[in-house]
Amino acid sequence: MASNRPAPQAPFAPDASEPFAYGAPRAEDGVWEEWNPTEESLPAVRGRHRVAKQRGGGLARSSTVLGVGVIAAVGAGGMASANTGKPPVSIALPDLPSVDSLIDGHHHTETPAASLSGVATATATAVGDSTADAGEALRSRIMAQAERQQSKADSRATAAAVAKADQQAAEAAAKAAKEASVKAAAAKEKAEADAEKKAEQARLAALAKQYTLPTSSYTITSTFGQAGSMWSSGYHTGLDFAAPTGTLIKAIHSGTITEAGWAGAYGYRTILTLDDGTELWFCHQSSISVSAGQKVSTGEVIGRVGATGNVTGPHLHLEVHPGGQPTGIDPGAWLRGKGLTP
Structure with missing residues (x-):
C-alpha cells in the first residue's frame, strides 16, 4: 500500500513573536528598521485635504x-x-x-x-x-396605437362598404321605381286604350243601329284608289258591290234625296244627302224608287242594282263626298267608321 510523500521543509521557521512573522533580518534585505508613524512625525496637511483616521470597522x-x-x-x-x-x-x-x-x-x-x-x-x-x-x-403602446390605426382603417372600410351598399340599394330602388313607373304608365296607357276601344265599340254599335250597308248578298270587286284604264280619272273613285241585277239598294242613313236620275257614265244615280252635309252616291242602278226632295230613313229601299252607264257587269258603285265636295273619300273607311264592315 503506497503512502504519501513527506512534505518539503520550509527554508526557515517563522517566529511568531516577531512582527509580521519575519525571522531575523536577512542580508539580502539590507539595513532596515521598523516604521511606526505618529502625528508628530507626519507633515502637516494644508488645504481641504485631510487624512481620515482609521477607526474600528475599517473593513x-x-x-x-x-x-x-x-x-x-x-x-x-x-x-x-x-x-x-x-x-x-x-x-x-x-x-x-x-x-x-x-x-x-x-x-x-x-x-x-x-x-x-x-x-x-x-x-x-x-x-x-x-x-x-x-x-x-413601449410594446403595449405600440400595439395599442396599431390597434387604433387598424380600428380606424376597419371603420373607414366599413363606412365605405355601408356607403356602397346604400348607393347600390338606392340605385336598385330608383331602378325598381323607374320600372314600376314605366309599367304603371304602360298599364295606364293600355287601360286608356282599352277604355277608348270599348267606348268606340259602343259608339259604333250605337251607330250601327243608325247605319246599314247599302245592299246584301254582294262581293267587293273594286276598292277606292285602285288604278286602271277603265276609269276616266285613272283610278277607281268608289267601292263596288257586285250583286245580281234587281238586288235591293237601301238608304245607309236617314237623310234627304237631293238627286235621282240619269248621270252619264254613272248610269242611273241617286244622291242621298245626310244631315251633316255628306253626300252618298248610288250609281249604275237598274231602277230608282225615290225622287228628289224626299226624306228617307235608314234601311229604306231607294232603288235596285243594275248595269247602266260605263260598266262591265251589274254592281252598285258607291261614292262618299263629305260636305258635297267633288272629290270623294274611301267609302270602305267611312263605313267602318260607322260600325259597318263592307
Whole structure:
C-alpha cells in the first residue's frame, strides 16, 4: 500500500513573536528598521485635504465603498444592457481582502463573495426587470396605437362598404321605381286604350243601329284608289258591290234625296244627302224608287242594282263626298267608321 510523500521543509521557521512573522533580518534585505508613524512625525496637511483616521470597522467602511462601486458598475452594466437591447447578466466578483487586513492583519471581518455576487445579481436583475417593464410598456403602446390605426382603417372600410351598399340599394330602388313607373304608365296607357276601344265599340254599335250597308248578298270587286284604264280619272273613285241585277239598294242613313236620275257614265244615280252635309252616291242602278226632295230613313229601299252607264257587269258603285265636295273619300273607311264592315 503506497503512502504519501513527506512534505518539503520550509527554508526557515517563522517566529511568531516577531512582527509580521519575519525571522531575523536577512542580508539580502539590507539595513532596515521598523516604521511606526505618529502625528508628530507626519507633515502637516494644508488645504481641504485631510487624512481620515482609521477607526474600528475599517473593513465595513471599505466594504461599503466597494459595495457602492459594485452597484454603480452594475447600474452602468444595466444601462448598457438596456441601450444595447441585450439581456441582463449576473456579475460575480472575487473575494477581495479588506484594506485593514493589508495593513495589520487584525480586527477585520471577511465579506463573503457570495454576498457581493448576490447584490450584483439582484441589482442587475432589478435593472433588467425595469428595462423589461419599460420595453413591455413601449410594446403595449405600440400595439395599442396599431390597434387604433387598424380600428380606424376597419371603420373607414366599413363606412365605405355601408356607403356602397346604400348607393347600390338606392340605385336598385330608383331602378325598381323607374320600372314600376314605366309599367304603371304602360298599364295606364293600355287601360286608356282599352277604355277608348270599348267606348268606340259602343259608339259604333250605337251607330250601327243608325247605319246599314247599302245592299246584301254582294262581293267587293273594286276598292277606292285602285288604278286602271277603265276609269276616266285613272283610278277607281268608289267601292263596288257586285250583286245580281234587281238586288235591293237601301238608304245607309236617314237623310234627304237631293238627286235621282240619269248621270252619264254613272248610269242611273241617286244622291242621298245626310244631315251633316255628306253626300252618298248610288250609281249604275237598274231602277230608282225615290225622287228628289224626299226624306228617307235608314234601311229604306231607294232603288235596285243594275248595269247602266260605263260598266262591265251589274254592281252598285258607291261614292262618299263629305260636305258635297267633288272629290270623294274611301267609302270602305267611312263605313267602318260607322260600325259597318263592307
